[in-house]
Amino acid sequence: MDHRQSGEFHRHQRRRSSLKLPVLDPDGTALSSPLLQVLHTLFTEFDKDQDDALRHEELDHYVFSTNGQHPSDEFLSAMGQRFGANDKGWLTKEGFLAFYLEQTLGDQDETRKDMAAHGYDRWTLRKL
Numbered sequence: 001m002d003h004r005q006s007g008e009f010h011r012h013q014r015r016r017s018s019l020k021l022p023v024l025d026p027d028g029t030a031l032s033s034p035l036l037q038v039l040h041t042l043f044t045e046f047d048k049d050q051d052d053a054l055r056h057e058e059l060d061h062y063v064f065s066t067n068g069q070h071p072s073d074e075f076l077s078a079m080g081q082r083f084g085a086n087d088k089g090w091l092t093k094e095g096f097l098a099f100y101l102e103q104t105l106g107d108q109d110e111t112r113k114d115m116a117a118h119g120y121d122r123w124t125l126r127k128l
């Protein structure tokens with residue numbers, strides 16, 4: 001095939017292989033089930049002591065793995081207070097999901113970028 005045909009072939013292949021899954025449900029008001037699945041997996045992975053909450057060390061590890069920066073203790077506490085914490089002040093799984101709902105409603109690309117940082121394809125939400 002000549003150069004032009006080859007380009008079209010590759011474009012076609014790319015389209016076929018890029019099944020883009022939604023990060024929000026059809027109403028646009030809740031997280032989509034494929035994204036929820038990934039978030040549940042990530043939460044479990046980072047909840048080392050399995051108490052269904054991310055203590056500061058665990059949440060710091062998550063944030064650092066996501067964007068390469070260590071947040072302050074104030075930031076970590078504020079996340080729990082704002083989105084949902086247990087009686088120790090640690091961010092709960094519900095809080096973690098509430099954070100992602102707010103972020104995703106505001107900026108879907110930001111959430112896709114976060115998933116990519118954790119080794120997921122940002123469009124198909126599959127582990128790479």
Ligand SMILES: [Ca+2]
Nearest residue numbers: 047051053055
């Ligand atoms: Ca924990």
